[in-house]
Amino acid sequence: MNALQCLLSRRSYHAHQLCAPAPAGAQLERILSTAMTAADHGSLRPWRFILIEGQAIAKLVQLLTLIWQRNHPEASAEQIAAGLAFIAQAPQIIAVAAKVKPEHPVPAIEQILAAGAACQNVLNALHAEGFGAIWYSGETCYSDEFKKLMGLAVEDALLGYLFTGTPIQVGERKRASVVPHCFSWQGAGNLQPLQFC
Numbered sequence: 001m002n003a004l005q006c007l008l009s010r011r012s013y014h015a016h017q018l019c020a021p022a023p024a025g026a027q028l029e030r031i032l033s034t035a036m037t038a039a040d041h042g043s044l045r046p047w048r049f050i051l052i053e054g055q056a057i058a059k060l061v062q063l064l065t066l067i068w069q070r071n072h073p074e075a076s077a078e079q080i081a082a083g084l085a086f087i088a089q090a091p092q093i094i095a096v097a098a099k100v101k102p103e104h105p106v107p108a109i110e111q112i113l114a115a116g117a118a119c120q121n122v123l124n125a126l127h128a129e130g131f132g133a134i135w136y137s138g139e140t141c142y143s144d145e146f147k148k149l150m151g152l153a154v155e156d157a158l159l160g161y162l163f164t165g166t167p168i169q170v171g172e173r174k175r176a177s178v179v180p181h182c183f184s185w186q187g188a189g190n191l192q193p194l195q196f197c
């Protein structure tokens with residue numbers, strides 16, 4: 001599989017579609033190293049990867065349960081447990097954050113975009129190495145309290161969580177055409193559909 005075929009065949013696998021092993025050691029370092037080639041205005045390297053494995057996943061579920069009980073008092077214990085069950089299924093979780101420098105001349109949005117680009121590089125690298133993954137988010141990403149529990153500052157952006165492991169069953173996903181998303185600019189406000197042939 002060449003590089004382009006690899007990019008074109010990447011797909012996500014939900015938590016219940018993943019099993020062990022997840023990447024570890026030097027292989028994990030090499031996969032995360034693809035972050036360092038992400039487009040990065042000002043070379044700020046804003047991405048941070050926070051590995052959550054084993055007992056730490058159980059601790060994460062405990063914390064999320066407490067937060068959900070407090071924020072959603074209408075939800076029963078069973079509903080909350082069912083809603084969070086997928087987290088305990090993850091072989092490995094990599095939280096991804098952008099360490100934002102609010103006063104830097106590079107706007108915060110560009111710092112966050114660089115971390116997002118790093119995240120996508122990592123997803124592609126996981127696929128290239130035969131692993132499966134999915135990028136999840138949720139309301140905790142936007143909670144100052146939760147960011148602090150993750151060891152982040154409130155000005156940082158918590159981009160989400162990469163659930164990583166090995167696909168239980170590898171499958172292809174048919175993709176829609178990019179053509180309706182592509183245009184040719186012909187002058188002030190004049191966009192025309194891009195013709196590829």
Ligand SMILES: Cc1cc2nc3c(=O)[nH]c(=O)nc-3n(C[C@H](O)[C@H](O)[C@H](O)COP(=O)(O)O)c2cc1C
Pocket residue numbers: 010011012013134135136137138159160173
């Ligand atoms: C920032 C971000 C947050 C996401 N959060 C969720 C999420 O919480 N739940 C979910 O099912 N998919 C979420 N997704 C989408 C999945 O990661 C995935 O892209 C989607 O299921 C489509 O699958 P595909 O990657 O194979 O096209 C998120 C994607 C991004 C970029």
